[in-house]
Amino acid sequence: MTDTVSDVFEALAHPTRRQILQDLKGGELAAGEIASRFSASGPTISRHLGVLRNAGLVTERRDANRILYSLVGDRLALSVGDFLSTVCPEQIVLRTVRKRGSSAPSAATS
Incomplete structure (x- = not known):
């Protein structure tokens, strides 16, 4: 059995992978579009x-002869949040306070 949190942090350890995640924040991208943003070779970007896919941070789908990648933002947030x-x-307490604050009516709307 693999440690999926370790997989996430291993994926985040490389600046190219972090940049790919940032690029995918804007939406789905084809593998070729992603590779064109880097000076590294296509096979390197594919690796x-x-x-990122094995860590569950991106998903892929095929569209004809293209492979399209999308960010799985919840996976990243949950993994890092659980670790923190x-x-x-104290992050648990802050998160609880924020949840209560966002569900309570604000003074501006009262």
Whole structure:
């Protein structure tokens, strides 16, 4: 059994993979579009995409002869959030306070 949180942090360890995630924030991109943004070779970018996919941070779908990649933002947020909650217990309290604050009516709307 693999440690999926370790996979996420391993994926985040490389600046190219972090940049790919930032690029995908704007929406789905074809593998060729992603590769064109880097000076690295196509196979190198493909390996980076494989690491991100194996970590569950991106999904892929085929459209004819293209492979399109999308960000799985919840996966990243949950993995990093869980880790931070473990090492920074005050984050749990802050998150609870924020949830209560966002569900309560604001003074401007009252």
